[in-house]
Amino acid sequence: MSDAREKIIKAAMELFWLKGFNSTSVADLLSRTQLNSGSLYHVFPSKQDVLVGVLETYRDGIHEMLFAPAWAGVDDPIERIFALLAYYRAGIIGTDCTYGCPIGSLALELHEPDPNVRELIAANFNAWTGAIENLLEEAGQRLPKNLDRAALAQFVLTTMEGGVMQARTHRDVAYFDRAVAQLRTHFDLLEQAARKPAKGRA
């Protein structure tokens, strides 16, 4: 079986993340994997198919690669949401505020993406927000009954992506922290509103 495929995917995951898709050349992938071009093109029809493989790997491995480490030792559903954000925070710190979400960066870098690619990026977002939505449902009556859980789950992703973008741009985690703090306030206010009869909209 071709372990070449795995080597390429692994290298591509890192290089696309570090340099982006367009700025990563096939030559970069070859030198990183110590393969020859023919081997790559024996496994992947084109560079774009490498990207497809990368996105599929992220999508299929989101639990063991992302959620499992982020949620280790955390059981409370709402705290798991903020534990996930804390996990991204660690990524920001660990890269000297250079961190970018691998999916989000691709989402904005690829301006005229292949339909397959765009749908795979969307599928990654769906896997992410879907897991958050489960946590929100698990939170039950702690949140307002009529709250749109899917919308709030998307909002958590919004906060993460927007916070990462600004932290990276300013080279300062504080921008991410402030975004998370605002989201925490939002959750606090929602929990507060769930406790007493709703007065405003929720």
Place this chain on the structure above:
Amino acid sequence: MSDAREKIIKAAMELFWLKGFNSTSVADLLSRTQLNSGSLYHVFPSKQDVLVGVLETYRDGIHEMLFAPAWAGVDDPIERIFALLAYYRAGIIGTDCTYGCPIGSLALELHEPDPNVRELIAANFNAWTGAIENLLEEAGQRLPKNLDRAALAQFVLTTMEGGVMQARTHRDVAYFDRAVAQLRTHFDLLEQAARKPAKGRA
């Protein structure tokens, strides 16, 4: 005086927005402006300096290019915030959900940006959030006294960027709308909290 510079900047603003910086070739700029390469390189030392010019133009023109049209006929400070978001919404609709924030896209596309470029992107974000912060201060006692206005202003940008990213990825404005709706809820809850003695954190 060189109107070549203006022509190039104008073309680059559109092409960088449509295709991104890396995917826009100097040849693209030349064919769009009907100039020769020598003319471009007479005015700009390199392609990157065109990007610098574009970012400076955005930064210097943010009021007349963005805020003025978005805020026409809207006076209430908080409604101006949502009028600005509605203006982005119009951009999403007008591009068949292909719209990306010109600055945000560059922020994520450029992985190892020149320090000048990165600071210019940061300056654009600062100009944006600074204007929002002014609106929040203008809102006065309608918001909790101890609310961190700068943090909330950044959160508005976070919401816009994250919402635009998701709407574009899913090719569906609803993702942007839901993000804005969550932010509206957040503002409602804050205004509500400002009215009565604060119970939770704010």
Place this chain on the structure above:
DNA sequence: ACCGCTTTTGATTGATCGTTCAAACAAAAG
């Protein structure tokens, strides 16, 4: 008309891009 300076022309450069393919090689089956 002439000068000095700015601007434009556009062919050309060398580098790098993604991709190809005939040939060599490896491994398993007959």
Place this chain on the structure above:
DNA sequence: CTTTTGTTTGAACGATCAATCAAAAGCGGT
């Protein structure tokens, strides 16, 4: 050993990239 099938080699291709530069053209001042 022979054949078949799958995999790797790596030089080469044409396209495209950002950037160059000597020569030509424009132009205000005298």
